[in-house]
Amino acid sequence: MNSRGKAILEQDPEQEEKIITISEKSPEEKLYESLKKYELPDYLLYTGSGGANNWLKLDGAKMFPVARQLKVMLEENVSSIVRFIPACMSLVSVGVGSGEKERILLEELIKKNRTEKPASEKVSIRYYPVDINSHFVDLALEEVKDLPVEKKGIVAFIEDMPLLKKHWHLPVLFCILGNTFCNYEPEFILQLVHENLEQGDLFFFDANLLPTQESGEETQAARKSILGTYASRENVLFNMYPLLQYGMAPEDFDFEILLAQVDSRIGTLCRTRKSLNILKDAEIRIGTETIDFKEGDVIRMGFTYKYTYGQILAFLDICGFELLKAFLSEDRTNVMILAKKRI
Ligand SMILES: C[S@@+](CC[C@H](N)C(=O)[O-])C[C@H]1O[C@@H](n2cnc3c(N)ncnc32)[C@H](O)[C@@H]1O
Numbered sequence: 412m413n414s415r416g417k418a419i420l421e422q423d424p425e426q427e428e429k430i431i432t433i434s435e436k437s438p439e440e441k442l443y444e445s446l447k448k449y450e451l452p453d454y455l456l457y458t459g460s461g462g463a464n465n466w467l468k469l470d471g472a473k474m475f476p477v478a479r480q481l482k483v484m485l486e487e488n489v490s491s492i493v494r495f496i497p498a499c500m501s502l503v504s505v506g507v508g509s510g511e512k513e514r515i516l517l518e519e520l521i522k523k524n525r526t527e528k529p530a531s532e533k534v535s536i537r538y539y540p541v542d543i544n545s546h547f548v549d550l551a552l553e554e555v556k557d558l559p560v561e562k563k564g565i566v567a568f569i570e571d572m573p574l575l576k577k578h579w580h581l582p583v584l585f586c587i588l589g590n591t592f593c594n595y596e597p598e599f600i601l602q603l604v605h606e607n608l609e610q611g612d613l614f615f616f617d618a619n620l621l622p623t624q625e626s627g628e629e630t631q632a633a634r635k636s637i638l639g640t641y642a643s644r645e646n647v648l649f650n651m652y653p654l655l656q657y658g659m660a661p662e663d664f665d666f667e668i669l670l671a672q673v674d675s676r677i678g679t680l681c682r683t684r685k686s687l688n689i690l691k692d693a694e695i696r697i698g699t700e701t702i703d704f705k706e707g708d709v710i711r712m713g714f715t716y717k718y719t720y721g722q723i724l725a726f727l728d729i730c731g732f733e734l735l736k737a738f739l740s741e742d743r744t745n746v747m748i749l750a751k752k753r754i
Pocket residue numbers: 453454457458466470478505506507508509510512541542543544547567568569570587588589590591
């Protein structure tokens with residue numbers, strides 16, 4: 412059981428290569444319940460075909476290069492990464508989106524498999540794209556349809572990892588890509604992954620970082636650049652979409668984003684703070700339900716942590732992971748990490 416309702420595993424009769432974990436509540440019901448509490452958690456921005464299209468559009472936008480830069484970095488380093496990954500591993504990727512990054516990894520793993528394993532030992536690689544949005548799982552499966560991999564898509568929340576792990580073959584390379592790691596509380600996500608991986612599994616994730624600054628001016632410049640990206644028109648529209656979709660007008664509210672300092676076990680961390688601020692009394696209609704917002708109401712949204720490289724390493728250490736290899740961009744703004752459970 413989790414905050415989004417109890418998950419039940421069910422086979423999709425239409426498509427045998429996809430498993431659906433159905434929550435008791437539809438995305439619309441969840442949106443209604445959240446908005447009634449003046450909350451709009453980020454996962455609700457990604458639901459339905461609208462949410463899938465919005466993310467793909469944002470990911471392609473010039474002003475929002477966060478996940479795209481991480482893809483370029485993966486392309487440039489994939490052969491070095493795969494050197495650390497045994498050829499027999501299954502690939503599980505949670506929050507898979509379009510699955511383009513996973514294709515890059517799979518192509519390289521297949522190449523490695525072909526060169527390293529004699530014909531008699533060949534087993535095809537198993538691939539499990541996972542996302543809360545069924546459209547993304549379909550896209551990710553389609554993305555690799557010409558590759559010789561055994562595929563099973565899973566529609567599920569990462570928070571249901573104990574349930575969804577029953578579907579994959581060990582050992583796994585467990586991936587969280589596209590800066591998705593930074594949308595969770597660090598100790599929550601690392602403990603969840605740690606508890607559900609076995610010895611022999613690997614954990615691979617990426618993050619867009621706050622570069623370590625030498626001077627106050629550099630700190631200011633880094634913060635300005637982060638705010639510029641997150642306050643871009645494209646990202647603002649992405650965040651406003653649910654309210655616009657259900658009947659509010661752009662002049663009824665505005666989107667606010669700040670960079671806040673938050674305390675943690677390892678010291679002060681930098682985190683975005685987002686909200687939708689209601690500017691005039693307005694109504695939202697979701698199915699048969701309506702919610703009345705009043706001028707001055709504030710709807711709290713999700714967040715993204717902006718860690719320094721050192722902070723990520725410190726969290727991995729306290730949560731029981733051993734770093735196998737880190738790929739850090741020259742300007743220290745992007746990182747990819749390969750880790751395993753410490754024995
Ligand atoms: C920032 S996008 C990244 C997509 C993709 N990995 C990439 O690199 O382009 C986050 C993805 O995570 C999915 N997602 C959001 N919350 C989730 C959750 N709780 N469990 C699983 N997937 C989730 C969204 O549907 C979306 O596809």
